[in-house]
Amino acid sequence: MGEATDQASERSGPGTDDAGAEPDARFTFANERTFLAWNRTALALVVAGLGIVQLLPPFPGVPWGRHLIGVPLIALGAVVAVAGYAEWILNQRALRRGQPLPRSLLPVILAVTITSIALLSAIVLLLSAIR
Amino acid sequence: MTSSNDPEDVDPVSSRARTKLAWTRAAIAFAALGVAVLKTNVAAGLTVIALTPLVWHIGRLSQGGPGGAGGKSRPRQLLLISVAVAAVAVTVLVLVILGHGRSSGFHPPRG
Numbered sequence: 001m002g003e004a005t006d007q008a009s010e011r012s013g014p015g016t017d018d019a020g021a022e023p024d025a026r027f028t029f030a031n032e033r034t035f036l037a038w039n040r041t042a043l044a045l046v047v048a049g050l051g052i053v054q055l056l057p058p059f060p061g062v063p064w065g066r067h068l069i070g071v072p073l074i075a076l077g078a079v080v081a082v083a084g085y086a087e088w089i090l091n092q093r094a095l096r097r098g099q100p101l102p103r104s105l106l107p108v109i110l111a112v113t114i115t116s117i118a119l120l121s122a123i124v125l126l127l128s129a130i131r
Numbered sequence: 132m133t134s135s136n137d138p139e140d141v142d143p144v145s146s147r148a149r150t151k152l153a154w155t156r157a158a159i160a161f162a163a164l165g166v167a168v169l170k171t172n173v174a175a176g177l178t179v180i181a182l183t184p185l186v187w188h189i190g191r192l193s194q195g196g197p198g199g200a201g202g203k204s205r206p207r208q209l210l211l212i213s214v215a216v217a218a219v220a221v222t223v224l225v226l227v228i229l230g231h232g233r234s235s236g237f238h239p240p241r242g
Binding site: 022023025026028029030031032033035036037039040042043044045046047049050051053054067070071074075077078081082084085088089092096 | 146147149150153154156157160161163164167168170171193202203204206209210212213216217219220221223224227228
């Protein structure tokens, strides 16, 4: 019993309030995999942004074009890494309390930002084609 | 949330194995980013590559065993991963904005 109490106090961090019970290990594993998937997405966004700035030749007539496309991608990577953790906490809390999982905001953030960057890329390409 | 057709219900062990593989992919992605950063800034790239074993080790702890949680939630270790990824993203952002390792781009050979 003492060991169980120790484990409970050890786990009482930001994501595991004392309310509810430890969820099924499979759900915890699934939540952890979702967290990891978001973090890999974040890493991929950073690599993509870095690649655009470092590997693309400069756009003729649009010297800031590469940074305009790459910097938001890298910033989005930082946001996704932090937001992924926040979502993991909310999901874990819902699992502990047996409540429905909260709706995720990350897909909307990701879709809106990537669409904006795609439109930005098209504008930069058009500008460099005109000049 | 559960379904009798769900493979996880038939074989709960696969959940653990898939999580282990997800951690391996995360560690590989981290190392790949380190190599990419290496091209921009050697010190930052080496630091990211040096952090990769930490990511892999935290993943190993998810499997249980000595010091491991084994399917229990572990907010501090996951926070460490998020902070590491966000810190690397901010570092790359600063390097890119300051123009470290500014390149004229990759020019394929013209034939």
